[in-house]
Amino acid sequence: MSSPAYPYEENIYTLYSNANCPFAQRALRAFYIAQVPHKVIEIDLTNKPDWYHLVNPQLKVPALRTPSGTILIESLVLSEFAADQFPDSHLLPSDATERAQLRLFVEIFSSRIIPNIFGSLRGTNAKEIEEKKAALLAGLKEVNGELVKQWERIGGDGALWLGDKVSLAEVNTVSFYNLLVAVEHHRGFAVPDTDEFAALHRWAAAFTKLPAYTEFKVDDDQAINKMKKFVPEAN
Incomplete structure (x- = not known):
């Protein structure tokens, strides 16, 4: 070196x-x-x-x-x-329209999910916390809708953004999906096991089996402890 x-x-x-x-x-x-x-x-x-x-x-x-x-x-x-x-x-599709759709998915996840994960934890009163949790759930519902639309476009039985091939849609989002366990622990948040979140659950079940996910995943206890610093009561 x-x-x-x-x-x-x-x-x-x-x-x-x-x-x-x-x-x-x-x-x-x-x-x-x-x-x-x-x-x-x-x-x-x-x-x-x-x-x-x-x-x-x-x-x-x-x-x-x-x-x-x-x-x-x-x-x-x-x-x-x-x-x-x-x-x-093949982390990005070769078709320009498909690349744009993937980038839009990442943007939706980044703007609707990530800020509300941290916002839910940082909330200083019950009203603020509940508002951020509601925004987080709404964002996850939007992500679910984007997955449904994408699978209708591409067809097939795959459960990743590109069907059976991992892409930047997963690379740029899954580490934050992993942090939902901390919001569940610290703020009592959970993604409902209902039809309106079925695509989200299907997607998560698929990407959590990928070596590219498990190789770098922070275990749940570590994620919970790491995110504690954002919770005001823990400071």
Whole structure:
């Protein structure tokens, strides 16, 4: 390993990450599926290395150093980079319309689910908590509807976004779906086992069996404990 200023691996990609970070897991899963030759350097988010600002001035993970020395940041950027740089991974469809539909799904999940997971936990009174939980449930219902529409478009029996092939639709969302267990534990939230969420449950049952999911999944107890810091009563 060569490092005049910060550590990196010569001639391959260096991914600066944290195994417990749901954003970093996007890049980890994309690189895993695309079989990108890379080295992971784990960043302790509670005690970041003095040199890390040279990699990412925002001090966030993930970050990537390419073999040419270019630094890239932001999880969605890195997962799309893996898809673009290694097209044989088929993380993105080849058709432009299908790519747009997949990106819309990720955007809906990112804007309707992720903020309300954290919002439900951060709520400081019963009214605020219930509003965020209701918004989270509404977002999950919207995600369910998008899955139904996608499966009608593509046909077949597969239960992933692209049917039987894992894609950025899963890579960019599943680490946050995993965090619902913390909202259930800390806020009593649960996704109803009803027809209006049937597609969501079917999708989750499919992606949770993927090696790309299990390889990087934070176990439930760890997720519950990790997310406790966002709950005001726990501070």
